Amino acid sequence: xxxxxxxxxxxxxxxxxxxxxxxxxxxxxxxxxxxxxxxxxxxxxxxxxxxxxxxxxxxxxxxxxxxxxxxxxxxxxxxxxxxxxxxxxxxxxxxxxxxxxxxxxxxxxxxxxxxxxxxxxxxxxxxxxxxxxxxxxxxxxxxxxxxxxxxxxxxxxxxxxxxxxxxxxxxxxxxxxxxxxxxxxxxxxxxxxxxxxxxxxxxxxxxxxxxxxxxxxxxxxxxxxxxxxxxxxxxxxxxxxxxxxxxxxxxxxxxxxxxxxxxxxxxxxxxxxxxxxxxxxxxxxxxxxxxxxxxxxxxxxxxxxxxxxxxxxxxxxxxxxxxxxxxxxxxxxxxxxxxxxxxxxxxxxxxxxxxxxxxxxxxxxxxxxxxxxxxxxxxxxxxxxxxxxxxxxxxxxxxxxxxxxxxxxxxxxxxxxxxxxxxxxx
Amino acid sequence: xxxxxxxxxxxxxxxxxxxxxxxxxxxxxxxxxxxxxxxxxxxxxxxxxxxxxxxxxxxxxxxxxxxxxxxxxxxxxxxxxxxxxxxxxxxxxxxxxxxxxxxxxxxxxxxxxxxxxxxxxxxxxxxxxxxxxxxxxxxxxxxxxxxxxxxxxxxxxxxxxxxxxxxxxxxxxxxxxxxxxxxxxxxxxxxxxxxxxxxxxxxxxxxxxxxxxxxxxxxxxxxxxxxxxxxxxxxxxxxxxxxxxxxxxxxxxxxxxxxxxxxxxxxxxxxxxxxxxxxxxxxxxxxxxxxxxxxxxxxxxxxxxxxxxxxxxxxxxxx
Numbered sequence: 001x002x003x004x005x006x007x008x009x010x011x012x013x014x015x016x017x018x019x020x021x022x023x024x025x026x027x028x029x030x031x032x033x034x035x036x037x038x039x040x041x042x043x044x045x046x047x048x049x050x051x052x053x054x055x056x057x058x059x060x061x062x063x064x065x066x067x068x069x070x071x072x073x074x075x076x077x078x079x080x081x082x083x084x085x086x087x088x089x090x091x092x093x094x095x096x097x098x099x100x101x102x103x104x105x106x107x108x109x110x111x112x113x114x115x116x117x118x119x120x121x122x123x124x125x126x127x128x129x130x131x132x133x134x135x136x137x138x139x140x141x142x143x144x145x146x147x148x149x150x151x152x153x154x155x156x157x158x159x160x161x162x163x164x165x166x167x168x169x170x171x172x173x174x175x176x177x178x179x180x181x182x183x184x185x186x187x188x189x190x191x192x193x194x195x196x197x198x199x200x201x202x203x204x205x206x207x208x209x210x211x212x213x214x215x216x217x218x219x220x221x222x223x224x225x226x227x228x229x230x231x232x233x234x235x236x237x238x239x240x241x242x243x244x245x246x247x248x249x250x251x252x253x254x255x256x257x258x259x260x261x262x263x264x265x266x267x268x269x270x271x272x273x274x275x276x277x278x279x280x281x282x283x284x285x286x287x288x289x290x291x292x293x294x295x296x297x298x299x300x301x302x303x304x305x306x307x308x309x310x311x312x313x314x315x316x317x318x319x320x321x322x323x324x325x326x327x328x329x330x331x332x333x334x335x336x337x338x339x340x341x342x343x344x345x346x347x348x349x350x351x352x353x354x355x356x357x358x359x360x361x362x363x364x365x366x367x368x369x370x371x372x373x374x375x376x377x378x379x380x381x382x383x384x385x386x387x388x389x390x391x392x393x394x395x396x397x398x399x400x401x402x403x404x405x406x407x408x409x410x411x412x413x414x415x416x417x418x419x420x421x422x423x424x425x426x
Numbered sequence: 427x428x429x430x431x432x433x434x435x436x437x438x439x440x441x442x443x444x445x446x447x448x449x450x451x452x453x454x455x456x457x458x459x460x461x462x463x464x465x466x467x468x469x470x471x472x473x474x475x476x477x478x479x480x481x482x483x484x485x486x487x488x489x490x491x492x493x494x495x496x497x498x499x500x501x502x503x504x505x506x507x508x509x510x511x512x513x514x515x516x517x518x519x520x521x522x523x524x525x526x527x528x529x530x531x532x533x534x535x536x537x538x539x540x541x542x543x544x545x546x547x548x549x550x551x552x553x554x555x556x557x558x559x560x561x562x563x564x565x566x567x568x569x570x571x572x573x574x575x576x577x578x579x580x581x582x583x584x585x586x587x588x589x590x591x592x593x594x595x596x597x598x599x600x601x602x603x604x605x606x607x608x609x610x611x612x613x614x615x616x617x618x619x620x621x622x623x624x625x626x627x628x629x630x631x632x633x634x635x636x637x638x639x640x641x642x643x644x645x646x647x648x649x650x651x652x653x654x655x656x657x658x659x660x661x662x663x664x665x666x667x668x669x670x671x672x673x674x675x676x677x678x679x680x681x682x683x684x685x686x687x688x689x690x691x692x693x694x695x696x697x698x699x700x701x702x703x704x705x706x707x708x709x710x711x712x713x714x715x716x717x718x719x720x721x722x723x724x725x726x727x728x729x730x731x732x733x734x735x736x737x738x739x740x741x742x743x744x745x
Contacts, residue, residue: 077532125464141679142526143659145519146466146652153467278519279559280569345512345557351532 009209010425017418018203021411023198024221027191027269028407031232034185035399038236041181042243042393046386049177050251052105053170054382057258059098059119060163062091064265067155071129071272072355073137074148088130095123102166111169118162126151126159149276156269171255178247181392182240185232192229199225202414210421217417221410235395242392250385253308254315254378260295260304261374264328267291268367271335275342275351285339286363292335296328308377314384320377324370331366338363447577458655463662466653468562468628472648475637476629479553484586488694489745491704493712496548496696503706504549507576512555515542515696516575519560520652522675523729524581533582534558537671538579540725541598541697541717547579548713562649564574564629567591577710578698581669583631592705594696595710596742601669603632606658606676613665615687619643622664625654632668635691643667658683669693711742718742 005011069088073080099120102112129151136144199222205214270288274281297303305328309321334353342350357364498504505515509623516567517538518525525536543553552598561569566582569575573633581601584594605624607613619650620641626632628647646663648654654666666673697714699707717725722739730737 052674074527075532077528078530121461122464125461129464136679137529140528140530142522142529143652143655143676144529145527146650146656149650150464150466150653150656154464157467277560279516279557280561280565345514347557381718 010422012209013206013418016205017414020198020202020221020414022186023191023195024407024410024414027188027195027225028228028403028410030191031168031185031188031228032400032403032407034188035232035235035396035403038181038185038239039393039396039400041177042239042389042396045174045177045181046389046393047241048105049170049174049386050382050389052102053167053174054254054258054378055098055172056102056163056167059095059102060160060167060262061265062094063119063123063155063160063163064262064269066091066130067152067160068265068269068272069154070133070148070155071269071276074145075272075355077350092123092127095119102170105170106171109169109173112166115162115166115169119159119166122154122159122162125336126154129154152273167258169261174251178243178251182243185236188232195225196222196229201202206418206421210424215417215421216414217413217420219413219417221413221417224406224409224413228403231402232399235399238395239392240387242395246385246388246392249312249314250383250388251379253311254385255372255382256304256311257378257381258339260308261371261378262376263291263294263304264367264370267295271338271354271363273346275338275354278347288335292328292332296325296330296332312381314380317377317380317384320373320380324373324377327366327369327373331363331370332363334361334363334366336345428520433461433484439742465662466648466650466656468649469653469657470628470647473628473633473637473645476631476634484589486529486743486745487584487589487594488597488696489585489743490594490696490711491707492744493715494708496709496712498549502709503576503703504709508549513542513546513549514557514559514574514576515545516561516566516569517542517558517579518563518580519558520650521581521672522652522679523733524562524672524675525579526652526675533561537725537729538581538600540728542577543719544721545579545697545710545713548709548716556557563651564625564649566698567629570580570700573700576699576706580698581672581695582698583669583693585631588698592701593699593707595699595707596714596744597694597696598714598722599671599695599739600740601671601693601695603635603667603691603693604673604685604689605687606655606666606673606683606685607664608658609682609684611664613686616643616665616667616690617641619665619667623662625657625663625666626668627651627654630668631691631693635643636667648674655679660678671730671734674730678733711744714742 005015010284066088069084069091072084099116103116129147133144133147133151136147199218203215203218203222207213211351262385267288269289274284274288277284293303295303295305297306305321305325309325311319312318312321338353341347341353352359352362354363356362357368359365443617465691485730498508518636519527519534521536523536525534525623528535539558542556542558546556547553549555551622555702559569559575561575561580563580563632566578566580567588570578578592580598582588582594584597588594605613605616605619613619616639620643623646624636624643625646625648626636628649633645636643646657651668651672654663654668657663659680666676670685670689677683677685697710699710718739726737726739
């Protein structure tokens with residue numbers, strides 16, 4: 001039937017018109033869908049995936065913080081201070097809701113389910129052990145210490161590693177989603193190229209079939225598609241640039257700083273556990289030295305903090321990082337004093353230097369200063385990420401509608417232009 | 427048209443019947459898995475027996491070097507310690523009544539702590555000139571061998587095997603192994619515990635005795651003595667078996683457990699001293715002579731009399 005229609009000029013014109021309309025609608029639909037999906041992925045990046053990664057990172061932090069608070073209470077005599085107890089309770093209270101949110105964003109990844117299950121199952125057990133330790137401590141029974149050590153062992157060997165894996169998976173997710181947001185739209189591009197060629201070939205055919213040189217309808221269609229393609233090129237380039245910028249100066253910084261924060265928390269726990277072990281904590285001290293070196297590097301050079309500092313030109317972020325570097329270095333100095341005191345038999349002095357938050361220059365204070373500056377730096381880098389990425393998303397805002405409208409204009413052009421030719425045969 | 431309607435209806439019906447066929451059971455998306463019971467760090471569920479609890483026969487291992495007074499001549503180990511300004515004592519911080527951290531003060535306290543302080547008092551005239559290094563039960567010998575402590579006051583049983591690696595002071599305390607169980611559990615001695623889980627510290631004479639017991643219990647070895655009480659409270663073991671003195675400390679922390687059965691071993695405690703420091707052994711023995719005469723009853727009274735009744739200091743033997 002098609003072959004028979006192709007034999008006559010009106011038949012041929014109808015086939016060309018039909019083919020072009022189908023191709024335009026297909027290209028328009030694919031391009032609009034691609035744009036919409038890029039735009040949605042970008043929105044999800046800012047609204048779901050990156051916040052989940054940040055929340056899971058905070059989960060890791062609060063759990064280590066809870067554990068450090070528990071370790072401190074093995075060092076501090078008597079009833080624990082109210083601030084310490086409240087901090088522990090606030091920390092534990094965050095675990096459940098964060099896990100719930102992380103579960104929402106798991107998207108069927110069995111690794112996520114596995115980590116959530118470990119943390120979800122063990123945190124209540126952990127809290128139970130800590131409370132048993134408290135109840136015993138209140139009656140001045142030393143067995144409380146054994147419960148705290150068991151709790152800490154559970155936290156360090158099961159819960160924290162799972163929380164860290166969960167965090168790494170989320171960071172991976174963010175990277176994947178970002179890649180898919182800025183990926184090159186191959187299908188849509190190929191369709192657009194084919195459509196262009198088809199439009200040009202149609203014009204050549206029509207010129208051959210009729211004596212007119214130009215067909216206004218087809219020119220309008222070609223123009224509409226050309227405009228849509230040019231618009232897409234500009235918008236998508238801007239989008240990728242901004243999203244990539246948001247990564248380089250935002251989320252890449254956040255990842256590095258979050259890693260630094262996790263390392264610092266581990267080092268702090270090691271510092272306290274060295275004292276809890278009271279003379280047999282050599283392994284903890286070794287780990288402290290190794291971990292602290294990744295943060296500050298060798299004296300005055302290297303380390304993740306300086307790496308982060310070198311990556312940024314932002315004044316606010318730089319200020320936070322400078323503060324963090326200062327605090328980290330003072331912390332290490334104090335740590336040296338603590339080791340000296342402890343190894344020299346001044347155990348009480350060493351403990352005081354390590355846990356007394358009110359004492360100027362104590363490692364509790366310097367560590368808190370480091371953690372606060374890191375927290376502020378992470379917040380600042382996250383803001384940068386959100387600004388750039390949302391800006392990138394905005395570049396795509398009208399493009400979906402644009403494709404729909406311009407495709408309709410192109411269809412109208414094709415139909416109008418060819419109907420005009422067809423009329424000549426009636 | 428009518429035919430079309432019929433076809434549609436039929437299709438719907440077939441679909442409905444098919445879905446009735448496939449109807450499964452209500453599903454649960456969260457698998458029910460029993461909780462993982464937490465364990466203290468370093469629990470060994472199938473420990474090897476410590477090498478020869480009795481060891482080769484070395485005669486009487488409790489015969490120590492005779493004391494030669496409290497002088498600290500130049501060049502002696504004691505002079506080196508005085509030079510340093512403090513005695514370094516290896517102790518336990520997790521065993522109630524022997525060496526433990528008082529939760530209300532944060533200070534280390536207990537029988538062994540007091541004995542270490544007596545040695546510091548003799549050396550410096552000040553019982554506080556002592557630095558405590560806590561070690562786990564299994565690291566006691568290593569800490570003495572590498573010289574990181576001057577003395578080890580750690581409820582340490584004198585055995586022939588250990589005497590090959592370290593020196594011991596004269597006996598300063600005598601204990602014996604018994605069994606700690608939950609009240610109402612029906613166990614009245616170690617022989618009731620064949621095939622049951624029984625806790626003892628790693629590398630201890632208690633563990634060696636458990637492994638050679640008949641009927642044989644299932645030994646569970648831990649790093650710290652306190653972990654045994656924890657495992658008993660968590661119902662992860664049926665009993666704890668170690669020295670009666672240690673068990674008394676555990677029983678006094680929990681009214682629902684009790685020490686049962688006869689004493690089935692003799693555990694003479696000596697202060698561990700590095701092999702090369704023979705002069706220090708004689709010095710510590712001189713200190714212990716003084717302690718036996720003057721303060722032993724006080725120290726014992728402070729820690730053990732309320733739970734174990736009165737006792738007299740063991741008399742020393744020398745080789």
